[in-house]
Amino acid sequence: MDQRQPTLQHVTALAGVDVLQHLDLQAAIPVTSGLQRQGDIGLIPVGLIDYAAPAGGDQVPATGVPLVSAGQGGHTHLLVADGHVTWAPIDDGADVGCFTVHEGAVAYVLHPEHGAMGHAPGTYLVRRQTEQADDKRLVID
């Protein structure tokens, strides 16, 4: 398989989880180092906003890291590593944490409804959308 053009099937097999049936498992997952959005979360290269990412972090386990756990019945954005990817949680309001994709690795963020995003080496901030409601409310999709 071409490492640069993985399919959704490759990512679901990697994570050992399923996506909703209507998604095309053969769809190619573009791997980029730029800004991406998956539903209600932004995957922001830290360089774009000069964000000071926390130092360190742990290797993402084979089962992945749930970025935004939607609780019972909801869907989770799952960070999945193909190679050396580290995760440093922040847990500060909208900012969930940062992941760093090391040389030669690819990180994926997988969601049962939205499919997968591919991330080339670099450091990314995971940030939830925030609405301007009566108080600031995090967006839940």
Added chain:
Amino acid sequence: MVEGGRIGELTPEQDALLREVGAKWAAAGGATGPGDRDAAEEGVRTAYRAAGCAPPRFVVWLDSPWAGLVGQSLLPAVIAAVTGGRAARLRARLPRRRRDQLAGLGGFFPGTRELFEAQVTDAVLHQVTELACTPARGGTDWRILAREAVRDQVHAQRELVVWEPDGEFEGYTQAQVMLDPDVRPRVHAELVAQVAAQAGVRATPLKPPRLLPRGWWHAQPLGRWGLAGHAMDDGMEAIGVRGLEPCQGERQTLTEVGWWWAFRDYAVLTRRPDVYHRDAEGRPHCADGPAALWPDGWAVHAWHGVRVPAALIEGAWTTDRILRERNAEVRRCAIERMGWPEFIVAAGLRQVGADEPDPGNPGQHLSLYDVPTRLYNVPVRVLLCTNASVERDGTRRRYGLTVPADTPDPVTAAAGLLGLTRNQYLTIHRAT
């Protein structure tokens, strides 16, 4: 590990036990159905004994928190009438009822904090809180909503008036309940039957009192939102903290009942809800029926954790009704239930600028609309988006997100949701 007589570090086994305790209490908070009545009543008797009292002669069951609150005020007079005892008649008087109540806000045994501080270090206290206590907090939500609903119902019953949502006082939801004119005879009849059975006498129908007793609403229920505190006690006991035996009875009762009241000589227990729906975040929520429903039909309606009038959920509020609603939070829920795309059209909201292509979401557009200032507590605009992923049926979901009122254009609005500038957001490669 013990440090200076206090537990200073948890073993892996203790850690695992605490997680079990947390899971158990998280489940208890969302539990529905009749519960184990025998276990509940046994817990009541244990709690009374631990508090140095004789177990209650009468333990009655009612079907909802509301029936329970009314019932606890009627019960002493019912006991007096059924058993004919003079002492029971005295108990029915208000000062006596107040004095006879056994446990207040802190439950039967409020002194557990001192026990913890003497027997575990701060670090362990923190760990037990995280593992055993915090998971239980989510389960207290219906209890808090039920408290608000009972409060409104008390108000309605006392004033004998409810704001008519669509009548002269249109737009009020201060009292999101209807007056319950039958509650007195209904609950009274249930109490007479249960007390007669427990006293071993034949139940003869008694005339219900014309009014509820003075101060009938003054009674502190147990088991309301005290789950977290009991989970804490349970966790401490699991790791070997001593002296918590007095809490065991109340804890056993709590998992099997809804609200309950403990008085010298009598206790009133109420059923857990039969139905309890939550959203993905665990908040009380149901889009087409009660979020919590008790066997006597008493219900609480909620939209993502906000208590809303039954009519908002069971019927469909018109745009007019939404705009007339005075409570901003309820208004927001009503709009979300209708859906922003529909509300924008129905309310004729004014578009700000032109549609713009949605960056990273080819073929889709973003539109921005002004929201009338009276609609939200803070001035906002709403960004109408189209989901980048298709649904199962091949359609794309449209949804609205609120943004600050000074947002000039749709792309700036979408960028602002992620704390980005328009130019930063335009670099987006892909959205799904």
